[in-house]
Amino acid sequence: GAGVSQSPSNKVTEKGKDVELRCDPISGHTALYWYRQSLGQGLEFLIYFQGNSAPDKSGLPSDRFSAERTGGSVSTLTIQRTQQEDSAVYLCASKRGAQEKLFFGSGTQLSVL
């Protein structure tokens, strides 16, 4: 596609439920990143994929968070047993190889009630 696409754009869930967030990167981009952003704040790194492998998972906040990427393209971020503190905007970004320009999606606004 022309840009990074994320779905859903908004997700409201109840505490304790599992949620799955999807990211479609720009075609041909081998590197994919997940970030989390609290209201009006900077970005917190979660995980990075190079192809289908995740060499850096250091930012995942807890074992309730997991992510996978298949076919070197689509990625899903799964949050199990959601907590209120998980409420944030989850941003996905991709880039072509070693080039450092990141292209971001519009994010998924997650609200845990």
Place this chain on the structure above:
Amino acid sequence: TQLLEQSPQFLSIQEGENLTVYCNSSSVFSSLQWYRQEPGEGPVLLVTVVTGGEVKKLKRLTFQFGDARKDSSLHITAAQPGDTGLYLCAGASGSARQLTFGSGTQLTVLP
């Protein structure tokens, strides 16, 4: 852990005024990027600076990378309402694959 501190956190000014946003760290970065983010959207890259002391201009925006590559500034001349947004700096270091983002400066330019 590498940290980037941005100041001010919030800035509200009148159209036509000048402003400077600062991005500081105790760590050295191989490059530093500035992004602007509007509500409901992801950040969009404005510029990348690589060399210590480098100055880049983008219309009314001037970006500077500190000589020691630990800090950067963004200066906007004659601000316009369209400049309103969240400005984020982000540093890249040699072996790390991810960018370290600052906490952001929320700029509001009033007409």
